[in-house]
Amino acid sequence: MNAVPRRDAYDVVVIGAGPAGLAATATAAEAGLSTLLLDENAGPGGQVWRAIASTPVTDRDRLGTDYWAGADLVQTVRSSAAEIIQRATVWSLDRHLEVGISVGGVSAFVKARRVILATGALERPFPIPGWSLPGVMTAGAAQTMLKSSGLVPDGRTVIAGQGPLLWLLAAQILRLGGRIDRILDTTERWNYLAALPHAFAFMTSPYFAKGLAMMREVRAKVPVVSGVSELAAAGDGRLASVTYAASSRRETIPAELLLLHQGVAPNVNLAMAVGIEHRWDDRQLSWSPVLDGCGNTSVAGIAVAGDGAGIGGAGTAVIRGRIAARAAIEALAPAAAAKLAPMTTFRASLAQAVRGRAFLDTLFRPARQFRIPTGDTIVCRCEEVTAKDILDAVAIGATGPNQLKAYCRTGMGPCQGRLCGLTVTELMAQARSKSPQEIGYYRLRAPVKPITLAELAAVPKTEADVQAVVRG
Amino acid sequence: MTKLADAIIVGGGIHGCSTALHLCLAGMKPVLIEKDYAGRHASGVNAGGVRQLARQVAEIPLSIHSMGIWERIEALVGDACGFESHGQVLVAENDAEFETCRARVAELNALGFTHEELIDGQELRRLVPAVAESCPGGVVSRRDGAAEPARTTTAFRRKAAALGATVCEGVAATNIRKEGGLWRVDVGADTYAAPVLVNAAGAWGGRIAAALDELVPVETVAPMLMITSRVPHFIDPVVILRGRKLSFKQFANGTVLIGGGHLATPDQDRNETVLNWRSLAVSARTVFELFPIMRGATIVRAWAGIEARTTDDLPVLGPSVRHAGLYHQFGFSLHGFQLGPGAGAVMTELIVNGGTQTRIGDLSIGRFHPSKL
Numbered sequence: 001m002n003a004v005p006r007r008d009a010y011d012v013v014v015i016g017a018g019p020a021g022l023a024a025t026a027t028a029a030e031a032g033l034s035t036l037l038l039d040e041n042a043g044p045g046g047q048v049w050r051a052i053a054s055t056p057v058t059d060r061d062r063l064g065t066d067y068w069a070g071a072d073l074v075q076t077v078r079s080s081a082a083e084i085i086q087r088a089t090v091w092s093l094d095r096h097l098e099v100g101i102s103v104g105g106v107s108a109f110v111k112a113r114r115v116i117l118a119t120g121a122l123e124r125p126f127p128i129p130g131w132s133l134p135g136v137m138t139a140g141a142a143q144t145m146l147k148s149s150g151l152v153p154d155g156r157t158v159i160a161g162q163g164p165l166l167w168l169l170a171a172q173i174l175r176l177g178g179r180i181d182r183i184l185d186t187t188e189r190w191n192y193l194a195a196l197p198h199a200f201a202f203m204t205s206p207y208f209a210k211g212l213a214m215m216r217e218v219r220a221k222v223p224v225v226s227g228v229s230e231l232a233a234a235g236d237g238r239l240a241s242v243t244y245a246a247s248s249r250r251e252t253i254p255a256e257l258l259l260l261h262q263g264v265a266p267n268v269n270l271a272m273a274v275g276i277e278h279r280w281d282d283r284q285l286s287w288s289p290v291l292d293g294c295g296n297t298s299v300a301g302i303a304v305a306g307d308g309a310g311i312g313g314a315g316t317a318v319i320r321g322r323i324a325a326r327a328a329i330e331a332l333a334p335a336a337a338a339k340l341a342p343m344t345t346f347r348a349s350l351a352q353a354v355r356g357r358a359f360l361d362t363l364f365r366p367a368r369q370f371r372i373p374t375g376d377t378i379v380c381r382c383e384e385v386t387a388k389d390i391l392d393a394v395a396i397g398a399t400g401p402n403q404l405k406a407y408c409r410t411g412m413g414p415c416q417g418r419l420c421g422l423t424v425t426e427l428m429a430q431a432r433s434k435s436p437q438e439i440g441y442y443r444l445r446a447p448v449k450p451i452t453l454a455e456l457a458a459v460p461k462t463e464a465d466v467q468a469v470v471r472g
Numbered sequence: 473m474t475k476l477a478d479a480i481i482v483g484g485g486i487h488g489c490s491t492a493l494h495l496c497l498a499g500m501k502p503v504l505i506e507k508d509y510a511g512r513h514a515s516g517v518n519a520g521g522v523r524q525l526a527r528q529v530a531e532i533p534l535s536i537h538s539m540g541i542w543e544r545i546e547a548l549v550g551d552a553c554g555f556e557s558h559g560q561v562l563v564a565e566n567d568a569e570f571e572t573c574r575a576r577v578a579e580l581n582a583l584g585f586t587h588e589e590l591i592d593g594q595e596l597r598r599l600v601p602a603v604a605e606s607c608p609g610g611v612v613s614r615r616d617g618a619a620e621p622a623r624t625t626t627a628f629r630r631k632a633a634a635l636g637a638t639v640c641e642g643v644a645a646t647n648i649r650k651e652g653g654l655w656r657v658d659v660g661a662d663t664y665a666a667p668v669l670v671n672a673a674g675a676w677g678g679r680i681a682a683a684l685d686e687l688v689p690v691e692t693v694a695p696m697l698m699i700t701s702r703v704p705h706f707i708d709p710v711v712i713l714r715g716r717k718l719s720f721k722q723f724a725n726g727t728v729l730i731g732g733g734h735l736a737t738p739d740q741d742r743n744e745t746v747l748n749w750r751s752l753a754v755s756a757r758t759v760f761e762l763f764p765i766m767r768g769a770t771i772v773r774a775w776a777g778i779e780a781r782t783t784d785d786l787p788v789l790g791p792s793v794r795h796a797g798l799y800h801q802f803g804f805s806l807h808g809f810q811l812g813p814g815a816g817a818v819m820t821e822l823i824v825n826g827g828t829q830t831r832i833g834d835l836s837i838g839r840f841h842p843s844k845l
Contacts, residue, residue, distance in 0.1 A: 406626040445775045
């Protein structure tokens, strides 16, 4: 592992060292392509295999066997010729396949012949009243603390939301001795019926037995309220209580920590900033890149693999990573491609891996009232714009997220819409009786993650200077 | 279906929207056609400078006229447009630059223009305390300032629509022709017909003019800008450098806009630009040197808007020299935002009265006529 790229050009640059990125890197490097793997975290693994190479949690049962499956793949990549840079923030990528990377406060550019984006997923926004209070955090953030530092909540804790990751997190917290006072399950009752047609496929998927066992394990230890249809956090300057409604029941419970989670959505920030074409996926209620069968995007030379291509989970991500890498190998080193398993083999594995996804997507489709807020609930946290502000702007002529900026600065703060984008699209679509596809999304631009002015100022002037620094 | 209008305006930038609004005020019913949405390109994403400072003499009368409108912008469009008037300051970084400034102000004074004022180092540091001790002075235009471009263009579009303009967004104007004494433009399934056609199509204006046999030497460019995270308030006026490519503006919310004319690569047909980070790094270095307070600020976004630049850096404004009823209002060459309100008012005078008191003769498309070249 090294701090700056050793070369100024690579056959393949892979962005993200989760399951898809690791698999793509392993495949590309094995075929002899010069491969650079860039990852933002301290170690490889992405979110699902976070801290796989460094976690202080040694009892394997506590994080589950799926977690430890990542270790083998990390080993393969580390023993390959691929160059891996951790704590590398990719802040720019353009259609000339130039990649802007920040490592340790220093930026450099590398050129690629192929780029594989494996940027994974982000947690879906959960805009309820009070969600910006200190003491309210996403389940993903809690899981990050748990995996990398073994930290679990010990105060009065409520988990609210739905989806496989919510149950996984609850199980992990409990196994590590953490405290959960209540789980508020927001899954809509109707979803169980809607998901039935997909149930058979799900029952034959690898998720079925594991998922069921995990929910049983959690329910044995924590009171679970099902059918929660209203949710609000309250407190003076920090979280003090959570109020919910379920069926005819309404209750306010004291809480010091509220963990929110209602599924994940593809992290499309970098792909969108390049100008890759995306479309609205109504089953997953998110944007996903338009891809061909090999993961290639509308921008020549750039492919997307893993959850960034549409949520599919770790198993699917690994296969998509291999498919994207195989396509790159076919293009850059056909002789090496001939030695690989044929694409049809990968596609058959992919078909197997995505089985059950329709069931999960349908069952855990987040309820409208938890995706599309009303009244004074904050939508854009950076600029403190409420749902009402946005509806007012729509009423006087704002037609889409980009036009909306002219009215109320949504998406113009430090996060540049990375946190509120989905909410704004769906809120405007509902207000204007249009589809999210018609409403569109923020036009994202680099830097995809902020860099300091000092760092940009230090970017070397000429190609020759760039190389001197990069090689130095 | 053919729909009749009093005027067809192609292009929903600040210029097209301003002309639409002023035509409505004059009692006409224009239709404005915008292939994307109002303010999608240069008009919505420029630096927002409201500047009379450092303009070519040929466009100063228009700029001064426009300034008067800016100062009552809220009364005109029903929105303050984020307009602030803290002046714009041109900084001379050395004595040679300062001498150029002195000559420039003397030239303007001789022509009767007084908006630019030579200032010494002391006054410079009073206006811009953060500026380096070594700068000998500069020029200030005290009534200048800045506004929020997308908000402004949107406000013009909205007010025009409220006053009766038909605004078609998201559909391109195609098949522009003159038939039976009327200009006709296809917009999707509809055709609009009007005695007057205004070409306010910005970066696309050159193509429209060329299709009507009026060639304007115009290139498509995309000046880059970046905005930083919030930093403590430290500067009021907009600052531009005499020698180096830099313009600099802190908004009331603390964010700082850095521009200056470094160019991205435009892709006009994709509506896209590819940023040149090495040029942006040059701007960052200049700011790093001049304003140490900015060193730790983060860059949250960089972008570029697509616009047209003519060979003489002056806009094309006025009637066609080939076709009756055709008017041009494009090619503002990276400094059209401030001119927008005034150009719409002047264009309306040309259309409605057949002439204007504002001196714009040097901006005529006639200067590019083959007989003049």
